[in-house]
Amino acid sequence: MIILPAIDLLDGQVVRLREGKLAEKTVYSDDPLAFARRWEEEGGNCLHVVDLNAAFTGEPRNIEMVKRLVRTLNIPVQVGGGIRSLEAASTFIKAGVARVVLGTGAVDSPIFLENLVNRFGGDKIAVSVDARDGHVAVRGWTEVTSINVLDFIRMVEKLGVGTIIFTDIATDGTLIGPNFPVLEKILDKTHCNIISSGGVATLEHIKQLAAMPRLHGLIIGRALFDGTIDLEEAVALANYHSDARGAV
Numbered sequence: 001m002i003i004l005p006a007i008d009l010l011d012g013q014v015v016r017l018r019e020g021k022l023a024e025k026t027v028y029s030d031d032p033l034a035f036a037r038r039w040e041e042e043g044g045n046c047l048h049v050v051d052l053n054a055a056f057t058g059e060p061r062n063i064e065m066v067k068r069l070v071r072t073l074n075i076p077v078q079v080g081g082g083i084r085s086l087e088a089a090s091t092f093i094k095a096g097v098a099r100v101v102l103g104t105g106a107v108d109s110p111i112f113l114e115n116l117v118n119r120f121g122g123d124k125i126a127v128s129v130d131a132r133d134g135h136v137a138v139r140g141w142t143e144v145t146s147i148n149v150l151d152f153i154r155m156v157e158k159l160g161v162g163t164i165i166f167t168d169i170a171t172d173g174t175l176i177g178p179n180f181p182v183l184e185k186i187l188d189k190t191h192c193n194i195i196s197s198g199g200v201a202t203l204e205h206i207k208q209l210a211a212m213p214r215l216h217g218l219i220i221g222r223a224l225f226d227g228t229i230d231l232e233e234a235v236a237l238a239n240y241h242s243d244a245r246g247a248v
Contacts, residue, residue, distance in 0.1 A: 001210045001238045002046060004078070004195065005039035005231060006221035007032055007069075009062040010052040016222045021141075022056070028225045036069050039224070043235035046076045046098065048197075048219045054082025055103070056139070063091060070096040080128055080165075084108070089116055093124060101165060103128040104138040107145060107152070110159065117160040126163035126195075127156045131182070132170065141169055149182075153190055163193040165219065171199030178205060180212075187214050195219060201228050203237055210238045 008015050010025070014032050018024035029035055036047055047069065053061040060082055070077050079092050080101025089100045100120075106113040106127045116125050129149060130137045136147040153164060166186055168179035178199045187194055193216035196209055201223050209218050218238065223229040 001215055002217040003044055003206075003231070003235050003238050004046045004048040004217055004219045005044040005224055006048040006050065006197075006219050007035055007039075008050045008052055008221065009065060009081075012062065012065065014225075015052065016225060017052070026222075026225075032065055033068060033072055036073055039231060040073050040075050042231040044075060044231060045217070045235070046078060047073060049077060049079045049081075050101075051079065051081030054088075055080075056082075056142075058082050058084055060088060060091075063095070066092065066097065067095045078126065080126070084112075086112070086115065086119070089120070089125075093120055099124055099126045099163060101126045101128050103130060106156065107136055107138050107147065110155065113156070113161070114159045122160040122162035125161050126165055127161050128165045128167065128197075129153055129156070130167045130169055132168075137169055150185065150189055153186060153192075157190050157192050161192060163195060163216070164190065165195045165197050167197040168199065177201060178209065180208065183209075183212065183215070187212060193217070197221075203229065203233060206234050206237050210240075 013027050014029040014035055016026050051060055051062045066079055076098035078099040079097045083089050083100050083102050084105035092100050131149045132144050134149055135144050136152050137144045171179055176199055178196050183196055195217040197219035200220050209215055224231055
């Protein structure tokens with residue numbers, strides 16, 4: 001299981017939101033590059049970047065920072081937030097990101113998602129499945145659709161998407177732990193790479209996740225910024241328990 005430290009960008013600052021709410025924002029830094037270098041030095045396998053400006057407004061405002069991150073780091077960078085057009089996806093992919101992550105764009109237009117997969121390949125496309133009470137949420141988690149999470153994941157997989165990032169909104173930024181039962185159901189229903197996001201607070205959470213068959217990765221955000229998890233310890237623990245279950 002790989003570990004993906006997360007940096008959420010809002011107006012050029014590194015922030016974290018509780019349950020996706022702008023009103024519950026914590027600002028950690030005005031220097032995203034410093035955090036990114038630190039996460040790389042401590043063993044992070046891939047940097048997960050979210051453009052919160054774009055997630056809420058649909059207008060990317062942090063593209064130049066993403067380009068700087070890609071140029072600076074030796075580990076892969078994946079980017080999500082407000083990617084709702086071919087132009088936006090193409091801009092990031094041309095900048096060298098490993099994957100673009102779609103959320104609202106994939107829900108609003110499966111045809112758009114399919115076109116991206118056909119153009120760039122499934123390995124370059126991830127879909128963020130953000131769930132509240134079993135249904136898919138969109139537009140920076142401000143709207144909850146009637147779409148069932150598992151039904152949506154099946155559809156995404158059929159279109160050829162290589163990676164799904166699953167977030168239970170109720171756990172994100174809360175440090176109460178991931179939604180293990182739902183993750184188990186998702187892993188049973190898909191062959192895509194599944195990355196868990198949200199709620200991780202302790203090394204015990206990481207140990208439990210690493211022991212789950214087929215879980216590809218884990219995104220960690222607030223726990224790293226608040227210091228409740230040491231990234232080097234997390235990576236070592238994930239590697240150890242993934243090896244123990246025979247993961248590659």
